Amino acid sequence: MFSCVYKSCCYQIKSNNFLRKQLILFSTTMASESIVDLKDKRVPYKSRNELLLEKDIVKEPIKLFETWFQEASNTPGIIEPNAMFIATSSKSGIPSGRMVLMKSFGKNGFVFFTNYNSRKGIELAENPNASLAFYWEPLKRSVRIEGHVEKTSEKESDDYFQSRPYASKIGALASDQSKPCAGRDQMSKITEELKQKYSETDHVPRPKHWGGYVVTPKVIEFWQGQSDRVHDRIVFTKPAPGESLGQYAHEGEDGWRYQRLFP
Numbered sequence: 732m733f734s735c736v737y738k739s740c741c742y743q744i745k746s747n748n749f750l751r752k753q754l755i756l757f758s759t760t761m762a763s764e765s766i767v768d769l770k771d772k773r774v775p776y777k778s779r780n781e782l783l784l785e786k787d788i789v790k791e792p793i794k795l796f797e798t799w800f801q802e803a804s805n806t807p808g809i810i811e812p813n814a815m816f817i818a819t820s821s822k823s824g825i826p827s828g829r830m831v832l833m834k835s836f837g838k839n840g841f842v843f844f845t846n847y848n849s850r851k852g853i854e855l856a857e858n859p860n861a862s863l864a865f866y867w868e869p870l871k872r873s874v875r876i877e878g879h880v881e882k883t884s885e886k887e888s889d890d891y892f893q894s895r896p897y898a899s900k901i902g903a904l905a906s907d908q909s910k911p912c913a914g915r916d917q918m919s920k921i922t923e924e925l926k927q928k929y930s931e932t933d934h935v936p937r938p939k940h941w942g943g944y945v946v947t948p949k950v951i952e953f954w955q956g957q958s959d960r961v962h963d964r965i966v967f968t969k970p971a972p973g974e975s976l977g978q979y980a981h982e983g984e985d986g987w988r989y990q991r992l993f994p
């Protein structure tokens with residue numbers, strides 16, 4: 732039966748030039764719409780005289796991050812060096828990722844602010860682990876961080892919320908982040924109502940469902956791209972107590988160890 736249908740199809744196509752042309756046109760359009768071929772898109776990265784070598788780096792990853800972050804901040808073309816990708820995962824292991832803005836960092840970790848009822852907030856309540864990634868394209872550098880996540884203190888969330896501009900405070904109050912919305916009109920209505928309730932000079936209270944998270948790093952990897960694609964990767968990890976030093980690992984500072992990974 733299959734061959735019968737196949738044969739009749741072939742016949743129809745052969746016997747109808749117009750249809751054949753349409754089919755060719757359709758398949759060409761489909762190909763260009765469904766596949767954007769970027770295989771030839773290659774940009775040069777760092778040259779051989781700009782290697783990331785173990786001997787040159789500070790042996791504590793937060794300090795190294797600070798150096799790289801400063802360089803990114805001073806690089807024209809990097810407007811938001813604190814923009815980072817954060818991946819979270821549901822209890823069942825389905826990952827999700829999005830961009831957020833890092834608002835501070837230090838030995839305790841990397842802080843960002845959001846809505847605790849958002850998708851990421853719900854996932855972090857189920858599974859308090861996250862992975863972060865920065866990419867500073869003009870520098871051909873990336874940093875990856877993995878760690879445990881906790882909410883920041885109420886005070887830290889309050890302090891940051893109150894430091895935000897009025898419109899941002901209203902925006903945080905107005906947004907039921909990650910939930911379905913009827914349209915922009917609905918958002919405008921909610922925003923207008925809140926502006927009626929709180930004037931620019933009023934104290935706008937932080938909603939309890941809005942605040943910060945701190946990602947305490949267990950793994951921090953520094954990546955620097957090389958033009959020949961033999962990239963540099965140096966990863967810092969916090970070993971468990973008593974864990975032996977791996978074959979290629981070196982003792983770093985402050986309980987960290989570091990080692991090179993194949994790119």
Ligand SMILES: Cc1cc2nc3c(=O)[nH]c(=O)nc-3n(C[C@H](O)[C@H](O)[C@H](O)COP(=O)(O)O)c2cc1C
Nearest residue numbers: 814829830831832843844845846849850851852909
């Ligand atoms: C550059 C950039 C910065 C962002 N910063 C934040 C942020 O700091 N906090 C936040 O909640 N969302 C931020 N967003 C929006 C998030 O990417 C995302 O849309 C939102 O948090 C909802 O994500 P979720 O539904 O996965 O929870 C930012 C988006 C971009 C592109």
